[in-house]
Amino acid sequence: MKKIVLVGTGMVGMSFAYAALNQNVCDELVLIDINKERAFGEAMDLNHGLAFSKSSMKIYSGEYTDCSDADIVVICAGVAQKEGETRLELLNRNTGVFKSIISPVCESGFDGIFLVATNPVDIMTRVTKELSGFPKNKVLGTGTTLDSARLRYLMGEYFDINPRSVHAYVMGEHGDSEFVPWSQALLSTKPVHNIILDNPEQYKMPDLEKIEEEVRNSAYKIIKAKGATYYGIGMAIVQICRAILQNENSVLTVSCQLDGEYGHKDTYVGTPAIINQNGVKSLIELSLTGREMNKLNKSCQVLDDYFAGIEL
Ligand code: NAD
Numbered sequence: 482m483k484k485i486v487l488v489g490t491g492m493v494g495m496s497f498a499y500a501a502l503n504q505n506v507c508d509e510l511v512l513i514d515i516n517k518e519r520a521f522g523e524a525m526d527l528n529h530g531l532a533f534s535k536s537s538m539k540i541y542s543g544e545y546t547d548c549s550d551a552d553i554v555v556i557c558a559g560v561a562q563k564e565g566e567t568r569l570e571l572l573n574r575n576t577g578v579f580k581s582i583i584s585p586v587c588e589s590g591f592d593g594i595f596l597v598a599t600n601p602v603d604i605m606t607r608v609t610k611e612l613s614g615f616p617k618n619k620v621l622g623t624g625t626t627l628d629s630a631r632l633r634y635l636m637g638e639y640f641d642i643n644p645r646s647v648h649a650y651v652m653g654e655h656g657d658s659e660f661v662p663w664s665q666a667l668l669s670t671k672p673v674h675n676i677i678l679d680n681p682e683q684y685k686m687p688d689l690e691k692i693e694e695e696v697r698n699s700a701y702k703i704i705k706a707k708g709a710t711y712y713g714i715g716m717a718i719v720q721i722c723r724a725i726l727q728n729e730n731s732v733l734t735v736s737c738q739l740d741g742e743y744g745h746k747d748t749y750v751g752t753p754a755i756i757n758q759n760g761v762k763s764l765i766e767l768s769l770t771g772r773e774m775n776k777l778n779k780s781c782q783v784l785d786d787y788f789a790g791i792e793l
Contacts, residue, residue, distance in 0.1 A: 484508065484511070486510075486547055488556045496716075504723070506719050545585035551593050553594050555596045579605060597736075601654075607738070618762070619759070621736060624734050624735040625653065628734075636666070659696075743781075
């Protein structure tokens with residue numbers, strides 16, 4: 482029996498739930514929200530789709546006590562930025578939201594894995610680690626998984642190759658300081674740097690840098706066009722849950738805690754990691770160039786500074 486509890490049944494949470502149902506990722510899905518009526522209605526709506534699905538998932542709106550035997554608690558709950566509110570003020574309000582969630586989850590006897598999607602995701606994941614006192618392998622965030630998917634999609638278009646054959650990652654903060662370590666980007670097993678050297682007329686580094694910029698600005702563009710982003714992140718959460726529940730040992734750029742890797746300690750940041758039933762099995766430490774290391778250092782600095790300003 483694979484059981485997931487979702488806390489926060491807004492657009493992101495329900496996009497995840499809808500994708501989870503369609504991909505039959507677990508046997509039981511519990512929906513929790515501060516707005517109980519909303520969680521109730523969402524559960525009802527999803528249940529009416531069961532007859533059309535291959536899944537016989539048990540879906541219901543529940544209570545924090547339902548977390549006691551869950552494998553994963555997915556957190557998509559959060560409050561939106563108010564006009565004139567600083568990022569740090571928003572962070573402190575979201576920390577308040579997380580205090581009201583993490584305590585009852587832990588009191589239920591929950592012993593599974595926390596997966597956080599609420600923004601700013603790297604910091605909220607670290608807040609979850611601090612509030613829960615769970616070991617670092619059992620607390621992870623969606624990190625740059627969605628950004629890496631966006632990168633692979635755009636590189637696939639540019640090189641006219643299936644994104645599944647593009648091996649490239651976005652690393653760092655899920656936000657403005659994220660970056661692509663191009664020295665580590667491959668098509669099949671060939672580095673993109675070599676592909677550019679071999680085809681200088683067709684492919685150019687500035688084009689790839691534009692793609693990197695496009696990935697960094699994707700969320701802003703989508704928010705401008707339709708108000709919020711949710712389908713892509715919902716599917717990214719499903720992929721991470723599947724890697725955990727199926728003990729896949731898949732490499733995903735989740736937000737996880739550094740413990741000496743890349744010369745940093747305690748920071749939660751998007752980095753390739755092996756994900757299995759224990760959560761984060763280990764990190765794959767890439768051989769970054771000096772310039773790429775500087776970018777990662779900058780990301781870690783931004784995240785450490787924000788975390789230091791939070792009242793836990
Ligand atoms: P939303 O406003 O639609 O949903 C938020 C939900 O949280 C609401 O249903 C609300 O009732 C609930 N909530 C608020 N306080 C709560 C509490 N104390 N306990 C339980 N539930 C509570 O927002 P959304 O569009 O679904 O976005 C959710 C979060 O996901 C945001 O922080 C957003 O920035 C983030 N997000 C992350 C990524 C990513 O890549 N990690 C991508 C898109 C959005």
